[in-house]
Amino acid sequence: MSWIELNLDTTNEAVDWICTLLAKAIAAEDMHISEYRDRHPQWTFTIQMYLLEDAQIHQRIESIADLLKPLHRTGMTSELQTFIVDQKPPQIERNPENYLIRRIGDRFVVLSADADYQTSNSQEIILRLQNSLAFGSGLHPATILSLQLIERLIANHTQPSIEALDLGSGSGILSVALAKLGATVLAIDNDRIAVAATQDAVERNQVSQKVTVTCASLGSASQLGHWMGGDSIESVPEIQANGQFELIVANIFARVHISLAAEFYKALRNTSTHSGTLITAGYTSDRAEDVTQAMIEAGFELCDRIHMNEWIAIAYRIRDKTF
Secondary structure, three states: OOEEEEEEEEOHHHHHHHHHHOOOOOOHHHEEEEEOOOOOOOOOEEEEEEEEOOOOHHHHHHHHHHHHHHHHHOOOEOOOEEEEEOOOOOOOOOOHHHHOEEEEOOOEEEEEOOOOOOOOOOOOEEEEEOOOHHHHOOOOHHHHHHHHHHHHHHHOOOOOOOEEEEEOOOOOHHHHHHHHOOOEEEEEEOOHHHHHHHHHHHHHOOOOOOEEEEEOEEHHHHHOOOOOOOOOOOOOOEEOOOOOEOEEEEEOOHHHHHHOHHHHHHHEOEOOOOEOEEEEEEEEHHHHHHHHHHHHHHOEEEEEEEEEOOEEEEEEEEOOOOO
């Protein structure tokens, strides 16, 4: 029995995308993520994937390569390499207590779909994710930071219910968190795999009445193509930015934040009694100044920020003005 090893190096920013893109193509136990060992300054991790050699192996490899092309074109992964090996490395044993339960902030408890967990704390908010690479790789720092800011900002919100936009909804965890904190959420992504994952999370967590999931872009985002920089995507509906949201959460690449700064401003409600809030994440501290400059030029002011190692999440609100 032979195995095919697929090998590539990648950046911090791309690891979560790779896991999400390949969630249905590779079993979690067949993907190994390790620190990059060589001296190339561009890469942070090496990812090895293992496929059993069979009659469909060439089609499977081609399918995986196609999924990863957008990241490779934008310089976020090395070229995919293929090797034949006699056996794959043994699966890394995981402690279920550490693997299945992740506590974030004061209230969020993130679980895999089949985790057996009972809580006696009525303040805890349970978020369940499907068993896939997107969960098995561990929550990305950008997601953790987004959850922390969501909890902090919504907890201090004076309105009983808010209209929120989750832009680039991905796994759907942020939409579920927003809904369980009382928000009415529009979850959008221009990647249909991500839309399906969000819908699964919404149904799994029983918040369908609070969250609308759709394949769409915000305003001029429909002109950016695939947000990972790949080939042009099929036409998706455009959500007009007309001041309909109190809160926008966007866990996406820095270049997309910068491109959409003016659209974010237009999409947030801005009245004499309320100034909308924007939570940005998905980028590292070396891009924070660029993102902040774009937001200030669009009419925002910084109101909160947190970081985890080199990852950062920043919240902005519309600057006060006289009505």
